[in-house]
Amino acid sequence: MLLRRSQQMQRMEKRTEFPREALDALRPHGADQREYDAPIGTIWGKVFDHLPAPLKSRLVDWASARPRIAENFANYIKAGFLFASPVIVELYGWYVTFERGLADDEKHANVQRRYRKFLDFADLQIPNSLLLKYFSSAIATFEQLCTKIIDHEVDAWDKGWRTLTTLSSPAWYASGESSHRQHLILGFNSPFYPNTLIATSVFQEGVNLHLQCRKVHHYGIAWTPGDNEQRVGRIDRLFGKVNSLLQRQGPDMSALEINYPYLKDSFDEDQVGSFIERKYAVEDKMDRCTQGDFDREIRLNRSGWEVFLRTPVPDAVLSDPYPASFGRD
Incomplete structure (x- = not known):
């Protein structure tokens, strides 16, 4: 061991030191020593x-x-x-x-x-x-x-x-059998993948998905308008993307986008049309605090329902159906 170390020391002592001019010649074309000392x-x-x-x-x-x-x-x-x-x-x-x-x-x-x-x-x-x-x-x-x-x-x-590190796909699917739902919730609420999340009713309630999303596509119609609002409510929440865009850009540039895809001239269209009409009627009754019967009829040739797919407008002034009154003591 000592002999080997002694031989190494001798080899080091015999090494020739390159002069500064030789080192400069080895630099790449156009190199400048001052550039090496500058912050990068x-x-x-x-x-x-x-x-x-x-x-x-x-x-x-x-x-x-x-x-x-x-x-x-x-x-x-x-x-x-x-x-x-x-x-x-x-x-x-x-x-x-x-x-x-x-x-x-x-x-x-x-x-x-x-x-x-x-x-x-x-x-x-x-x-x-x-x-x-x-x-x-x-x-x-x-x-x-x-x-x-x-x-x-x-x-x-x-x-x-x-x-x-496991979310390498821009689109994911969540169902009742998904074992990685918490992973998807993290990824979808981050700016990273997944950018598109397809889910069954397992994400209908009790889940926050609002930090990065402002678009909802209902490929399956909810049973009731209340269930529909629950689904939209995963996105339409305080401190979410929609809320922050409203604060920065105003309502004209940052609307919550809700879509109902369907196959035209099919039973699928009738389902969507029936639901949209019912949803509109329920919202109108809730706004006016009135009650009424629902239309249970199934019409295979439903038409004109698209009028209810409206862009929100400023609320009209509604009179209070149950105004408070105070008598004199």
């Missing part, structure tokens, strides 16, 4: 510059005053971007486009200089990118996701986000 930015720094002011302030607050939340959010973003979103594909597309646009001499230039040019190129793509949309939405909803939707403390930085 990151794609996340570029994204930060494009964030709205409130989201910037939130990140700064986490980093300075609540570092455990900042670390937890970093783990959340990493898992979501790598396994449950198209963001990495988008970044790769930017890189390929950037490389194809380089001249031949630039492709063999200093790697750090080329990296900085790529950052400048990416900076131009960020304003309309999925990267910015996913990142902004993740910041805006992270604390509510942890405190209201799932069992993951907002500052539990060491807990990990392994659930997101």
Whole structure:
């Protein structure tokens, strides 16, 4: 052992030191020592510059005053971007486009200089990118996701986000036999996958799905208008996407979208038409505090029911059917 170590020391002593001029000659074309000493930015720094002011302030607050939340959010973003979103594909597309646009001499230039040019190129793509949309939405909803939707403390930085690594598909299906419903609830309330969730009545009640969604498609008609409202209520909730859009953009730009797909000229159309008419009648009676009989007739040639598929308008002024009256003492 001592002999081997002695031989190694002798070999080290015999090594020739390269002069500074020789090292400079080994650098890539156009390399500059001062560029190696300059700070190198990151794609996340570029994204930060494009964030709205409130989201910037939130990140700064986490980093300075609540570092455990900042670390937890970093783990959340990493898992979501790598396994449950198209963001990495988008970044790769930017890189390929950037490389194809380089001249031949630039492709063999200093790697750090080329990296900085790529950052400048990416900076131009960020304003309309999925990267910015996913990142902004993740910041805006992270604390509510942890405190209201799932069992993951907002500052539990060491807990990990392994659930997101299993959600690699943009669309998922949930039924009574699904064993991973909590995973789907997490993914659907995050900006990551799944973006589309198809569910039976197992998600009709007692489930929050409102943080990232504002569209509901009723492929199966509920039995009653009340059940229908329960389904819509998974999305139409306070502090959800619809609510936040209403606050930022107003009612004209952020309506809750509800759709009833059907096969035209089929019994399916009659079911939808019958339900929509009944739903309209129930809502009208509730608004006016009146009672009445429901139409139980099945009409195979129902027509004109589409008029009830209306866009909400400001409520008309209704008179109180049971006004309060106070007599003199």
